[in-house]
Amino acid sequence: MTEIPSIQWFPGHMTKTKRMIKASLPLVDAVVEILDARIPESSRNPDLQSLIEGKPRIVVLNKCDTADESSTQKWAEYYRSQGLTVIAADCRSGKGLNKFASAVKSALASLIEKNKAKGMEGRVLHLMVVGIPNVGKSSFINRLAGQKKAKVEDRPGVTRTKQWVKLSDDMELLDMPGVLWPKFEDMSVGEKLAFTGAIKDDVVDVETLACRLLYVLNDLYRNELTARYKIQTEENEDGYELLQKVGKARGMLVSGGEVNTERAAITVLDEFRGGKLGRITLELPT
Ligand SMILES: Nc1nc2c(ncn2[C@@H]2O[C@H](COP(=O)(O)OP(=O)(O)O)[C@@H](O)[C@H]2O)c(=O)[nH]1
Ligand SMILES: [Mg+2]
Structure with missing residues (x-):
C-alpha cells in the first residue's frame, strides 16, 4: 500500500460525509452518481453501494467530452448490465443532460407506477448528487438548475439548510452534493486520479x-502521443526517456542543453488534462 499524505485525515472526514449522506437519504428517491468518464471505476466510491442501501441510482459518465467515445459506450453498457441507469454528459457545455429527466423516470419507473396507483401521479421526485471531488458535481447541479436555482433561494420561507433545486414540476435536486472519497489504497487507482487532477499535484511529484x-499513453494511445509531440517512441519505452523527448521536441532546455524535465512534466499533465492529446479513456470494463 502506498501512503499518500492526504489519506491521514480520511477516516474522520469520511465518517462525517457518510453521516451527512445517510441523513439526507430518507429525503430522496434516487441517487445520482457522478463519475469521470476517463476513469469511471477509479473515480467511483467503493462504499457507495452499501451506503445507499439499494436506492435507485443514475450514473452520469461526466467529462465525456474528454473521454474516448467508444470506451464511454462500453462503460455505459457495462453499468447498464448491472442494472444501473446511465447517461454520458459534458457538464461544461451541458451536452447529454437533455437525457437526464428520462433517465430518472426510467430508474424510478416502479415508484412512478406505485404513485400512480395511489392516485399520486406527478408526485415530485427527489434526487441527491454524490461523487468524489472534482468529478463535476457542482457543474452538474449548476447546469441542470441554471436560473431556477436562484429562484428557489429567493422564495420566502424556503429553508436554507436543505436547499432543493426545482428541475421541473415533478423533479427536485438536493443542492448539496455528497462528497465521497475514492479508493486510494490501490496504487493504479491513485495514479489515475492524479493523472486527471482529482488528487492535487502538491501531494505527488509532477515529474514522476x-x-x-507518458508510459501509459505510449501503451494505450501511442498515435495521439507521437502526433501531439512530434516524437518517435518505442514500445514499453521508459517514461523518463519519453519525458526527455517531449522536452526536447518542445525546446524546453536549460543552459548546457539539458531538458527542463519539470517544465516538460507540467506541460504533459496540463495538456492531457486539457484534452489536448485527444479524447482518452484510461481504463475499460473488465
Ligand atoms: N471538460 C470537462 N470539464 C468539466 C466537466 N464538468 C466539470 N468540469 C470541470 O471539472 C472541474 C471540477 O468541476 P466541479 O463541478 O467543481 O466538480 P466537483 O468538485 O465535483 O463539484 C472544473 O474545472 C469544471 O470546469 C465536463 O463535463 N467536461
Ligand atoms: Mg463542488
Whole structure:
C-alpha cells in the first residue's frame, strides 16, 4: 500500500460525509452518481453501494467530452448490465443532460407506477448528487438548475439548510452534493486520479507522475502521443526517456542543453488534462 499524505485525515472526514449522506437519504428517491468518464471505476466510491442501501441510482459518465467515445459506450453498457441507469454528459457545455429527466423516470419507473396507483401521479421526485471531488458535481447541479436555482433561494420561507433545486414540476435536486472519497489504497487507482487532477499535484511529484502518464499513453494511445509531440517512441519505452523527448521536441532546455524535465512534466499533465492529446479513456470494463 502506498501512503499518500492526504489519506491521514480520511477516516474522520469520511465518517462525517457518510453521516451527512445517510441523513439526507430518507429525503430522496434516487441517487445520482457522478463519475469521470476517463476513469469511471477509479473515480467511483467503493462504499457507495452499501451506503445507499439499494436506492435507485443514475450514473452520469461526466467529462465525456474528454473521454474516448467508444470506451464511454462500453462503460455505459457495462453499468447498464448491472442494472444501473446511465447517461454520458459534458457538464461544461451541458451536452447529454437533455437525457437526464428520462433517465430518472426510467430508474424510478416502479415508484412512478406505485404513485400512480395511489392516485399520486406527478408526485415530485427527489434526487441527491454524490461523487468524489472534482468529478463535476457542482457543474452538474449548476447546469441542470441554471436560473431556477436562484429562484428557489429567493422564495420566502424556503429553508436554507436543505436547499432543493426545482428541475421541473415533478423533479427536485438536493443542492448539496455528497462528497465521497475514492479508493486510494490501490496504487493504479491513485495514479489515475492524479493523472486527471482529482488528487492535487502538491501531494505527488509532477515529474514522476508525468513519466508514468507518458508510459501509459505510449501503451494505450501511442498515435495521439507521437502526433501531439512530434516524437518517435518505442514500445514499453521508459517514461523518463519519453519525458526527455517531449522536452526536447518542445525546446524546453536549460543552459548546457539539458531538458527542463519539470517544465516538460507540467506541460504533459496540463495538456492531457486539457484534452489536448485527444479524447482518452484510461481504463475499460473488465
Ligand atoms: N471538460 C470537462 N470539464 C468539466 C466537466 N464538468 C466539470 N468540469 C470541470 O471539472 C472541474 C471540477 O468541476 P466541479 O463541478 O467543481 O466538480 P466537483 O468538485 O465535483 O463539484 C472544473 O474545472 C469544471 O470546469 C465536463 O463535463 N467536461
Ligand atoms: Mg463542488
